[in-house]
Amino acid sequence: MQICRTKAEARAVINDWRAHRCDVVLVPTMGFLHEGHLSLMRLARARAGANGKVIATIFVNPTQFEPGEDLDSYPRDEARDFDLLRAEGVDAVFAPDAAEVYDPKAQTIVETTELAKVLIGRLRPGHFRGVATVVTKLFNIIRPDAAVFGEKDFQQLAVIRTLVRDLDMDIEIIGGPIAREGDGLAMSSRNVRLSPAERAAAPVLAQALEQAAEMAPTGITASRLRSHVRATLEAEPRAQVQSVDIRDAVTLDTIAGPLTRPAVILLAAKFGQVFLIDNRVLHPAKEST
Ligand code: AMP
Numbered sequence: 001m002q003i004c005r006t007k008a009e010a011r012a013v014i015n016d017w018r019a020h021r022c023d024v025v026l027v028p029t030m031g032f033l034h035e036g037h038l039s040l041m042r043l044a045r046a047r048a049g050a051n052g053k054v055i056a057t058i059f060v061n062p063t064q065f066e067p068g069e070d071l072d073s074y075p076r077d078e079a080r081d082f083d084l085l086r087a088e089g090v091d092a093v094f095a096p097d098a099a100e101v102y103d104p105k106a107q108t109i110v111e112t113t114e115l116a117k118v119l120i121g122r123l124r125p126g127h128f129r130g131v132a133t134v135v136t137k138l139f140n141i142i143r144p145d146a147a148v149f150g151e152k153d154f155q156q157l158a159v160i161r162t163l164v165r166d167l168d169m170d171i172e173i174i175g176g177p178i179a180r181e182g183d184g185l186a187m188s189s190r191n192v193r194l195s196p197a198e199r200a201a202a203p204v205l206a207q208a209l210e211q212a213a214e215m216a217p218t219g220i221t222a223s224r225l226r227s228h229v230r231a232t233l234e235a236e237p238r239a240q241v242q243s244v245d246i247r248d249a250v251t252l253d254t255i256a257g258p259l260t261r262p263a264v265i266l267l268a269a270k271f272g273q274v275f276l277i278d279n280r281v282l283h284p285a286k287e288s289t
Pocket residue numbers: 028029030031036037039040148149150151152153176177178179180186187188189
C-alpha cells in the first residue's frame with residue numbers, strides 16, 4: 001500500500017494508475033477505522049474491479065469542527081489504520097496534515113446553501129461547509145471515477161450528491177449501509193469515548209429507530225411518530241436528545257402528515273460529551289390493491 005503525505009505524492013500515484021487505464025475509487029475517512037469504514041473499502045474494491053484501484057484518505061478535517069467541538073480529542077491511531085487498510089487490500093492511502101491541505105491564504109469555499117442549514121446544520125452551522133469544501137478538494141486531488149460514503153451520515157451523503165450534481169462533477173457516488181455493533185449501536189470512531197454507562201445507554205438510538213420502523217407502516221403521521229421516538233429517547237436518562245427529524249428520504253424535505261413515500265428518521269443525541277447520530281429509512285404501508 002502506498003502512503004502519500006502530500007498532494008504531489010497523491011497526484012503522482014494517481015497519474016501512474018491513470019497511465020495504466022485503472023478506474024480509481026476513493027473512500028474518504030477521518031481515520032480511527034472500524035468495521036463500518038472497512039465495509040466501505042470492500043464496496044470500493046467491488047466497484048473498482050480487478051484492474052481498478054482503491055484509495056482511502058485519512059484526514060481529521062479541522063474546518064468541519066465548530067469551535068469548542070472535539071477536534072483535539074478526536075481519536076487517532078494511524079499505524080493501526082494503515083494495518084487495517086493493508087489487510088483490506090487498499091492500494092494507497094492519502095494521509096496529509098492540515099497545513100498540506102489548506103493554504104493559509106485560501107478564500108474559496110463550497111456550500112450546499114440549503115442543505116447545510118437544516119438538521120445537523122442547525123446544531124453545527126459550519127459543519128457541512130467544511131465537509132463540502134474538503135470533499136471537493138479531495139475530488140480535485142484524486143479525480144476518482146467513484147467515491148464511497150456511508151449512509152450513517154445520511155445528510156452528508158445528500159450534501160455530496162447535491163454538490164456533485166450542482167458542480168457537474170463526473171463522479172459516481174456510492175452509499176454504503178450502516179454497520180452496527182451486536183446490540184444495534186451504529187459503529188462510530190467516537191464510540192470509544194463513551195464511558196461504560198454511556199455505552200450501555202447508547203443502543204437506545206437503534207431501539208428508537210426499530211420502534212419507528214415498526215410504527216411507520218401503520219398510517220401514523222410523521223409528527224406523532226416523532227413524538228413517540230422522542231419519548232423513547234427521553235426515557236433514557238443518559239441521552240441528551242439533540243434532534244429527532246422525519247424527512248423525505250430523497251429530498252430531505254420536512255413531512256408532518258402520514259408517510260406516503262420512503263422517509264428517513266434522523267436522530268442526534270449526546271451521551272456525556274459524545275455526540276452520536278443514527279438514522280433509518282422508513283417505508284409507508286403498501287397500498288392495498
Ligand atoms: P468518518 O471517519 O466518521 O468521517 O467516516 C468516514 C466514512 O465512513 C463516512 O462516509 C461515513 O459515513 C462512513 N461511516 C462511518 N460510520 C459508519 C458505519 N457505522 N457504517 C457505515 N459507514 C460508516
